[in-house]
Amino acid sequence: MNVVSNAITAVVTLFAVLLGGWLSTRNQDRLWRREHARQWRDIRLAVYRDFLTAYREYVAFTRDPAANISAVPHPTRIGTMMPFFDATGRSYAERMEATKTSALLVTERPAILNTVEQLVRCARHIAAARATHGVGDMPAEKFQELWAAERNFLDAARRELGLYPMPQDAAGLG
Template sequence: MNLVSNGITAAVTLFAVLLGGWLSTRNQEQLWRRDHARQWRDIRLAVYRDFLTAYREYLAFTRDPNATISAIPHPYRPGTMMPFFDEIGRPYVERLEAVELAARLVSERPATVEAVEQLLARVRAIAAARAAHIPEAIPAEEYRSLWAAESHFLATARTELGLPPASQGVAG
């Protein structure tokens, strides 16, 4: 009986060691996944913040009465105008386009990419309208479409980041 008892004790001990090792490995993997998800959430949050900052700077420049903006028909999208800024406004365009690409790169969901593209299209439409109007004469409908696109982007980004929905008010 002593040999059987020692064998059972050894088997139980070995099983406990294996189980403990497996549980430890599993816990480490869960911690790594959680840290990895947190890091990507922080990256996305920073990129989306940069995108919104660049978007607002671009919009502020288009509303500046001294801004020089021209527009031509888009070669591939009939009915859409492409705005062009002078050398003073060019950094706003470059920054917005750079962070737009970064947002598309880090987005986890196609809906967020689509919301980024919609917001970019709407702010470009404001810039194109600004090429033909003084800032105060840009049609109100352009701004309503812009604020709707902004609200949609915010809601989509919040969903992707796992944040609860925020109240949807009028931006501006």
């Protein structure tokens, strides 16, 4: 009976060690996944912040009375104008394009892809309109489209980051 008792004790002990090891490994994996998700959330937040800053600087430059912007017809999109900046404005366009690419690179959701593209397209339309209009007579509908595209991007980014939706009357847009 002593041998059977020792065998049972050894089996139970071995089972407990295996169960403890498995639970420990599972817990470590869960913690790693949580930390990994947090790191990617922080990366996305920083990239989206940089994109919004660059896009806003681009739009601010287009509204500067001293800005020298020209526009030519887009080679493949009929009825769409492509804006071109002088040496001063080129850095704004390059920064917006670079941060746009970064945003497209880090996103996990197709909605972000669409809203980033739409926001950049609207900003380009503002710049192209500025090429033929003075600062005071810019088409208001272009800015309404821009603010709607910004709102769509913010909503999609907040969903991806796990944040609550913005209230409908949120100030600061426009």
